[in-house]
Amino acid sequence: MSGKDLANYLEQRVAMLGISRSEVARRADISRQTWYRLLSADLTDAKLSTITRLAEALETTPLHLLRLYLDEGVDRVHLNGASNDAGGFLARTLETPANRVSPSGN
Template identity: 40%
Template sequence: MDLFASNLKKRAAELGISNSEAGRRAGLSERRYGNYINNRREPDLATVVRIATVLQTTPDRLLSFGEDAGEPEPISRQRIQAAISVLSPEDLERVAIMVEALADKRHTSPE
């Protein structure tokens, strides 16, 4: 499971979030998540899936079981998806409004 611990840390860093934030988003205490990233304990399958969802990756990639086919999404898109996964419906609505406003401004401004 050394690879799992390493992959957790690497993926959180790629998304620009701390390990404690990744654990919080997965609904885990800082201590419990710390046990995983320090290779002191192994999570059950349901926890691996939850962590993978938060980190916008697959359990296979976290556990280093083979390679997923296809090109990965750009890291900025992955970071956005990871952050969105923990927002409330009200916050998602606010984000949608902001993104639409940004897209509209890009579309209507001269380049």
């Protein structure tokens, strides 16, 4: 997992939106402790619901945050069907035409 990549993105996104860290935690309805553990790359077991609420609060997509968190971008995973790990499954699932998301989130 790449908690550092996610933490860097979170910091940049908060600055870009011009909101406080506390406001993000409030909007996402997550504890300040969880939020600060994400920001310090100290959380290795974030719940999908946390990532989803955080994405909404930061006006981005859960998929984008998951890719950063899992450090398994589709471009770095072999999609030959041989991988049985969670990252490979996620990548194969995301590569199906019905699930493709543009980089802008549209």
